[in-house]
Amino acid sequence: MPVQRLNHAVLYVRDVDRSVAFYTEALGFRVQVSMPGRAAFLQAEGSTNDHDLGLFAIGDGAGASQAGRSTVGLYHLAWEVDTLAELARIRGVLLENGALVGASDHGTTKALYAHDPDGIEFEVSWLVPADLIPADVEMKTQPLDLDAEIAHYGAETFGGIGVSVPAAR
Numbered sequence: 001m002p003v004q005r006l007n008h009a010v011l012y013v014r015d016v017d018r019s020v021a022f023y024t025e026a027l028g029f030r031v032q033v034s035m036p037g038r039a040a041f042l043q044a045e046g047s048t049n050d051h052d053l054g055l056f057a058i059g060d061g062a063g064a065s066q067a068g069r070s071t072v073g074l075y076h077l078a079w080e081v082d083t084l085a086e087l088a089r090i091r092g093v094l095l096e097n098g099a100l101v102g103a104s105d106h107g108t109t110k111a112l113y114a115h116d117p118d119g120i121e122f123e124v125s126w127l128v129p130a131d132l133i134p135a136d137v138e139m140k141t142q143p144l145d146l147d148a149e150i151a152h153y154g155a156e157t158f159g160g161i162g163v164s165v166p167a168a169r
Contacts, residue, residue, distance in 0.1 A: 009077050010054035013118050014062050016040055019055050022117050026093050027079060027124065029053060044079070064119055076113070078123035085155035087112065087126045088146055094124075103144035107137045110149050127160030128153070 013019040020040045023029045029042035032051050041051035067073025081087050087110060094100040094114045101121070102113035111125040132153065 007049055008052050008054060010056065011116075011118075011120055012058045012062070013055050013116075013120075014058065014060050015117070016055050016057035018117050022097065022099075023053060023055075026097060026099065026114075027090065046082075062118075076121040076123050078111075078125055080160060081124060081126050082158050082160075083156050084110065084126050084146065084150045084153060084159070087124065088150065088155070090124050091146065103146065105140065105142045105144045105149070107140050108133055110144055110146065112144075129157065129159055 011019070016035075016037060016039060020031060020034070020042065023042055024031065028045050029052070030045070031040055032043045033039075033041040038057055040055045042053040042055070043049060044052045065073065068075055081090065091100065091103070091112055094112060099114040099116065100112060101115055104111045104113070108128050109125045110128070111123050113121060113123050115121055
């Protein structure tokens, strides 16, 4: 049987405790296992994985990643949210933390881009429900007007599934 999905990501960070604080506040991860100052394993709220994100400290002297600038490497990780209301909430948290670096409408996804405390880029996205994607949709990258998307799809519409239903919150 072929690969089904990404199970977890592991990042090297300068200060694991600082990164844990960021990922728990900004994205709502919860700590499953912690080795203070050394490593942590975090789980996303709705996940059944034992962890979705591993963080390993390598110290304050670590240089910035050069992936995409002068070396090959990972561009970003993308985390999915259920509703546009949650995407809007996360946008606010990312703005408060000075972490938001972009917001794009890709046609089938509505995406925020941010940097964690070490400058590692990540995406938080909402997927347009499959039954609401027009047949002529094109992949694109345009500025995201999140308020307009909420007005169009509804703040509590579940994304990324075959049928659009209101989120149970």
